[in-house]
Amino acid sequence: MIRLSNKKILLCVTGGIAAYKTAELTRLFKKNLAEVRIIMTKSAQEFVTPLTLQAVSGNQVHYSLLDEEAELGMGHIELAKWADVILIAPCTAESMSRLAQGRANDLMSAVILASDAQLFIAPAMNVKMWEDKVTQMNLATLKSKDVLFIGPDSGEQACGDIGEGRMSEPDFIASKIAESFTSSLLNGKKILITAGPTKEAIDPVRYLTNKSSGKMGYALAEAAYLAGADVSLVSGPVNIIPFNGIKLININTADEMLAEVKALTDQIDIFIGCAAVADYKPVIFEKLKIKKTDDEEISLKLIKNPDILQYASDHMTDKLVIGFSAETDNVIENAKIKLLKKNLDMIICNDVLNKEIGFDSNDNEVHLITNDDVIKLSKTSKLKIAKQIIKSIELLIKT
Numbered sequence: 001m002i003r004l005s006n007k008k009i010l011l012c013v014t015g016g017i018a019a020y021k022t023a024e025l026t027r028l029f030k031k032n033l034a035e036v037r038i039i040m041t042k043s044a045q046e047f048v049t050p051l052t053l054q055a056v057s058g059n060q061v062h063y064s065l066l067d068e069e070a071e072l073g074m075g076h077i078e079l080a081k082w083a084d085v086i087l088i089a090p091c092t093a094e095s096m097s098r099l100a101q102g103r104a105n106d107l108m109s110a111v112i113l114a115s116d117a118q119l120f121i122a123p124a125m126n127v128k129m130w131e132d133k134v135t136q137m138n139l140a141t142l143k144s145k146d147v148l149f150i151g152p153d154s155g156e157q158a159c160g161d162i163g164e165g166r167m168s169e170p171d172f173i174a175s176k177i178a179e180s181f182t183s184s185l186l187n188g189k190k191i192l193i194t195a196g197p198t199k200e201a202i203d204p205v206r207y208l209t210n211k212s213s214g215k216m217g218y219a220l221a222e223a224a225y226l227a228g229a230d231v232s233l234v235s236g237p238v239n240i241i242p243f244n245g246i247k248l249i250n251i252n253t254a255d256e257m258l259a260e261v262k263a264l265t266d267q268i269d270i271f272i273g274c275a276a277v278a279d280y281k282p283v284i285f286e287k288l289k290i291k292k293t294d295d296e297e298i299s300l301k302l303i304k305n306p307d308i309l310q311y312a313s314d315h316m317t318d319k320l321v322i323g324f325s326a327e328t329d330n331v332i333e334n335a336k337i338k339l340l341k342k343n344l345d346m347i348i349c350n351d352v353l354n355k356e357i358g359f360d361s362n363d364n365e366v367h368l369i370t371n372d373d374v375i376k377l378s379k380t381s382k383l384k385i386a387k388q389i390i391k392s393i394e395l396l397i398k399t
């Protein structure tokens, strides 16, 4: 379940006896490093107190649509945007019915209507209610809207009846949510990704570097890992903790990055050069701090760094080699030239002058360029862009 780490799960609890199991469910999510926020309907609060779920989730429980204070904090639209997935557990027949109708008259239904996140429902109700024709029609309607159902299970129910309608057990629900974050697009593939800036020392206290935050490379590593790949990430100095399960190799300079890439060359299937490698480094590393003199001008002599992507393209001829191109003008034209010059399978380019999508921003907008195609990926989060890039890499493998 390691793949739940950093995932944002919005758990909605409705009024069924199985609500008592949501404390255990929340604990499981938290144990597997997910972030959990909870919405309770009014009737859910008859079965379990908000305080209990606040204690296990570590966050204040949300339950009111028309609460000014709550809306000032994390309002319903923020909650809708925050969630990576939304899970209703337990979900009553009444809640299923309201969702099938597209109602938005309480916090839970309003958030669900306003969210793009995948919705999961773990129904819990009496067997007769579950088998009722209208409930089954609501089930079909919700499935047609791409809602995914977990359970219900069969067995003895709280009311003594026997049949389908029991909420699935918390560990089963949690494992289904974890599975939803993984795909098998790159199952068994070994990927090497470079990320972040390099830092080229001038003397013991000074260095040359650039504005790269590493966010795009780390998002790619996460997306590749979630698609089943074995991921090695060779990274310059950044302030990001990589997704659990990714093999991180820290470096500072372009030479160190190249050495790590060389060491892994024979072991990988795909190379993605996302790092902003310094093109030049000081010719001489001064062992002692360079002193200030009376000279108005001094000069620093630079020498070209190795081109790591070019190395990969030259030495990984049977592998997929993908590069990035950060440009400030003629973005697509310049990237096409690099695609040919470096003999790449794909180049991904963006305009780094645009502050909303450039270095250090959370969003990106890129073009994926191959010999046959130019595909635009519109502005969205770097993780979403990364997932789309992984999909196109899978298509490249197939062709």
Ligand code: C5P
Residues within 6 Å of the ligand: 194, 254, 273, 274, 275, 276, 277, 278, 279, 305, 306, 307, 308, 309, 310, 322, 323, 324, 325, 326, 338
């Ligand atoms: O030619 P340019 O530096 O603009 O190409 C950018 C691409 O080349 C990126 O994928 C970057 O990671 C890679 N690169 C590299 N080594 C360098 C310079 C750039 O791997 N020394």
